[in-house]
Amino acid sequence: MFFWRKSKNWEDEYDEYYTRDIERGGGSTKFRYLPHFLLLLFVGAVFCAIVGAVAGMTMLEKLLTALAMPVGILWLLLLVTIYFCLINRNAWPAMMCFLCWLLLTVAGNSFFTSWYAGTVEQAYFEQDLTDVDPFDVVVVLGGGSTTRLSGNPQVSESGDRIVQAARLWHAGKAKQLMCTGLQSFRSTEKDLHPYEEATLLLEELGVAPQAILKLNGINTSEEMQNLKKWSDANPGQRIGLLTSAWHLPRAHRLAKSQGLDVMPIAAGFYSQPYAPSPNIVVPSEYNLVVSAAVTKEYLARLVGR
Template identity: 40%
Template sequence: MNYEVRCSNVIVGFAIGTAAILAIIGGTLGRKAVEKIATALAMPSGMIWYVLTGLVLTAWISHQRKLAALLFVGWAMFSVAGNGIFVAWLVTTIEEPYVQIDPLQSEAYDVVVLLGGGTTIAANDRPQGNASGDRLILAAQLYHQGLAKRLICTGQRIESMDSVGIDPAQASSTVLQGLGVPESAIEQLGGRTTSEEMETLGKRFSDSGQRVGVVTSAWHLPRAMRLAIRNNFHPDPLPADFLSEPKRTLTTGETILSYIPSADSLHATTRVAKECLGMLVGR
């Protein structure tokens, strides 16, 4: 049997096997479960994973072992980075120290610092909350419930990397005012990186005697607090924007779905990887 025929047979067999697996899932878990799994496979990340799986099998059965090994490495990395179960463990590990903290049950703060990163600029030039916009919601809640006398919004754009023209601090301030926080209660502070922000905050609050809290995403807090302490700044961590979820037992359908890489899982892995890299280089 020549190479082309062998490859064709593998591809056909793989497709038939996929259809059989989906049929079995449909028979045990129902039509809606099959629709969700098929939709996940049809998404860009799912389709890439599915094609990579087929290529690994094709190369192996065709006795192209070196190519199969190379493809398998790529498949394994992509599978792990996008695996929902692995990502859940990863984000839970990094956010776990802050799970028991409820900022809205804390004592009042003289100042609450809202780290930049929770906004973006919409196509109509209106500042809006992004995927980390819970930072802004929490900061507004703290103010309206009398738990924050003043808010400091941080963040300065890196001009060579940002053509929008609005600093994160300014964008956060605009959104907060839209949420009912008066401009007089908001201060804007620069800082192009978390490291620069904490250096500035350390110089200002290290010996101030004020009660200060820092609002940022739970997955960002380990690095932010480490940099704060390095600059003799000891605020209370006020976590927002958790990526982890309450502990629960996944259903069979959820377990199957979690093995198909998704954009959400890859995004979460990217965020955690960036935080780990930042801690590794001390930034």
């Protein structure tokens, strides 16, 4: 790059200084970058001091914790790498590292992920199920639970699907609940299918066993195909489709592609009100998961799934 090819600048003089120093026997290049490391430490210390003074010790502790996480460490290493590439005038490595750092920063930012999730969830922000007529069956898509090593089920990050289903049944808004999902691979006999996990959890939440139906399907597309077959065999049913808000547009789209008339029911929103967090600056693993989930929904829309 042309602005990297100056005939002589401060870095050239820096190189010449160390070269002359070595020739005189007065130094070694192994300490050449020590002032830079000290400068970076000083800048980091000043930044932490400002955070502590402005936001308090609690926020400072959260910031240091975020920086100590794997994503935080990677974020810092990329910053340091960019800095040293720049002082050594390695333009393209610096640019590539900056692009990686920028992607990590944006995708792991709590402001961005809340807005990004809102682009697919906004249609359900004001959804209110208190005044709707009861459903004959509410389909609870799999993915809201996992199996522990002991063989017992537990709710996952998307577990609000199961909780919302139990709430609807107890409120008299769902006569029956239909749990879906099969695993394509089971590591052990204790590794339950998603519909088995959801069934056990719903029973523990007080739902009557006779009110729970099961539906097979490896993915959402297969589940909607099987739901179409069930609907054809049981006409006249008022059906609700319950899944995480970020996943609901795709599930509803696939249901309509099968000719199903279902009402979408949202649970587990990723969009959240603003809350002070170090992840406004330092990316986090959770926000990266949110970004990946929403991106997957857009990719599915792009390929017509």
